Amino acid sequence: MNKYLDIAPEVAEALAAGKPVVALESTIISHGMPYPQNVETALKVEQIIRDAGAVPATIAIIGGRLKAGLSKEEIDYLGRTGAGIPKASRRDLPVLVAQGKDGACTVTTTMMIADMAGIRVFATGGIGGVHRGAQETFDISADLEELANTSVMVVCAGAKSILDLGLTLEYLETHGVTVIGYGTSELPAFYTRKSGFGVDYELDTPEQLAKAFHVKRELGLRGGLLVTNPIPEEYSMDKEVIDKAIAEAVEDAKKDGIHGKATTPYLLAKIKDLTGGDSLDSNIQLVFNNARLGAAAAVELSKLEK
Known part of the structure; x- marks a missing residue:
């Protein structure tokens, strides 16, 4: 150890x-x-x-x-x-x-x-990814590189919607990271269930998630498995409302000269203020939802690895 x-x-x-x-x-x-x-x-x-x-x-x-x-x-x-x-x-x-x-x-x-x-299983809110404007700033989260190299199943509600989701998926594909949609063929976008982007595979049960990850490890393939689990419908935010808040927060970040690891906390705080606290409530509920799925997948994985 x-x-x-x-x-x-x-x-x-x-x-x-x-x-x-x-x-x-x-x-x-x-x-x-x-x-x-x-x-x-x-x-x-x-x-x-x-x-x-x-x-x-x-x-x-x-x-x-x-x-x-x-x-x-x-x-x-x-x-x-x-x-x-x-x-x-x-x-x-x-x-x-x-x-x-x-x-x-x-x-x-x-x-x-x-x-x-x-x-082998990790439940979180959302992963980092390629930031908007990364073609000029090169602001790409280290989370993506870790997913490419470290053998852990990550259960999340998709990449945070403050990011460039299309480029994030391209980066993951280049690095051989399989993106799973849990019960969905569309990438969830953290606060909302829809993003307009597809995932690599839809899997519908914790058993299927565990088996896919178990087989990946048995094949000797490096890297993790990214499981994207949509926020429950009742806590999902209106896409237009959240998109407008994100666009405004991103502009404020540029004006205030925010970059690097200060970016995500700054944007999330701004979005919370702009949505009257609704985004924080959604954030908490999606973490609870991911914890439930992560635990169910871990239970199934433990059966396969005995």
Whole structure:
């Protein structure tokens, strides 16, 4: 085991016994929503996973240690400190660990640490991707590169709709990442169920998801499997309303000179303000929905890998 990695006892016991475990990210706690709503949401997500028969492993960097599984006190610390904890992507890990600092794990670092710990399923909100205007800025999320290289099934509500979804799909195709639509042939766009873009394959049950990922691993193919799970209909936002809010937020970001890893938190906060908080409610519900599916897929995968 990596000497910088701490696996929580409950998670370690589950992994040793071949029981299902689901990884969760911590950026959504520190950067995704205000305190105490962030902590309440994180604990509810963990409970949803337990209720579905799996063990949750929220992942973060605390005091220079890579943590796979957090205590309630550690989750509260991340939520209370909020944006005071830096977002940690692949490039940040060496320095944060060397200096004994904290880091809120993105999709990229959650995948990395989950893989180190032997956790094969990860449920999140939405992945990063190719930003609008990337042909000039080269602003492409490290999440895509991680999906191409790290063997973890990622369950999400699609790429965040603040991105260039067409270019994001092109990038994933180039890197050999299979994009699955859960019960849909159309890529969901985070806040909405529709994007106008197709996925590679539609699969309709947790068993099918688990089998596809299991076979990928047995074939010796590197990289993850991207499962896009549409937000439940009752929480889906009106496409015109959200598209208008995103366009306005993107323009504001340009005017304010926002770029790099500050972009996503800035845009999500702007969209929350522009939609009167509706986008935050949708964000929370789609995370709950992905946690349920991630747990169901992990349960099925554990049966195949025994």
